[in-house]
Amino acid sequence: MKFLASIGAASLGLFGAIGRVVIFAVQTLGHMIRPPFYLRELALSLLNIGWLSLPVVGLTAFFTGGALALQIYAGGARFNAEAVVPQIVAIGMVRELGPVLVGLMIAARVTSSIAAEIATMKVTEQIDALVTLSTHPMKYLTVPRVLAATLVVPLLVAIGDIIGIFGGYGVATGTLEFNSAAYIRNTVDFLEFRDVVSSLVKGGVFGFIAALMGCYYGMNSGRGAQGVGRATKGSVEAAAVLILAANFVLTGVFFSL
């Protein structure tokens, strides 16, 4: 009986948490379309989430593209299919690895930073101070971050895709003796419009999830340093899991229908 009760309690807890996140997301979207709009905060968030994430996104994509080329070449050699390196690197980066790795890097870099910042603001009463200064915390803190991430992560994904493909290109032409012009032609010819669209849509969804989780956990953080630590850890875990789950769903939507 106790076992059943614990399953029931856990289920209620899980559904309660999902419900709270959904309500938070709906409230965020509601505030996004109602003034006032804090454009300076939006610009700062675009800079923080987009521009300052470029190095980590670029390096991640470059090394992943390079490793992917090596793996495909080595794997393809087992059945004389070494020549497919450009096509598989392109499709692998654009459809899956680009958006997912960029999403996860954003979860690590941006979600954690948003959660820690907002949670610290909460425990030091800065959120209360915002309210007393007639400023809605969701409009001032959540909306700019979520909107910026939703807008800028697709761009980061596009850049990551390109750098990843060039990582593969560098390895293939530098060490695997692929012809440079043929590699680029094969890549361009093989990619479809749908591949690129799916990559960008995934980027937008992952950006939304990453920033939303950072804000949600930050706003709901517990007291003290431990509360901030828990909020940060929880936000990254939730963002990473939701990004991977959303990737599965979106891949199904784009490529199984």
Add this chain to the structure above:
Amino acid sequence: MITLSNVKKSFGNNHVLRGVDLDVARGSSMVIIGGSGTGKSITIKSVLGLIPPDSGTITVDGTDVTKADRDAFLARFGMLFQGAALFDSLPVWQNVAFRLLRGSLKKPKAQAREIAIEKLRRVGLTPDVADRLPAELSGGMQKRVGLARAIAADPEIIFFDEPTTGLDPIMAGVINDLIREIVVEMGATAVTITHDMTSVRAIADNVAMLHNGIIQWTGPVADIDTATDPYLSQFIHGRAEGPIEAVR
């Protein structure tokens, strides 16, 4: 006038406010005293709507705070938080002028900066502080900046949450004097919560003692030394023995 009638607030089984009744006259300085964890902060946060009470009514000039237009209502208030609660990412002058840079009280940037510098000067800070970040300031300076922010938009009502906590006695004295001067000069209604008796004597017109979730005693500051209320007497004399249980 601020009136709290039978205000109750619980967190689970922890009944923090059990029926607070309090009147703060317009233009007066009320200081709420009481031990740590007695609900002093919850009381003023209830007035501001930061923590909604479970029951009871709170009115400001006869208007129920839950029914007032939120922006117009909050525009009447200024608040100095215990840890100053300055926004780390903004320079000092933008903290002070926060309300003047956005919302219904928005002013041109240059004018807002001018007002911020004037308010900083009013709390004893030089204009060179204006472009520093809060993290570059000492605790006393942060409190002054918080005070400047609280008075930036010339509010009618100012709340001070533990204004001297964490400060050395001299800086605490400076902040107490500043609060008193500013409140008198602006003619504002002030509500201060503290357990620092020096602050009480420096700031208060009236005192309310909060204990066990209710106001145990209230009256003019001149009466606190002669009052016979055992809770008040124990608190102001800092005695371990008495009706207030002291955990050793």
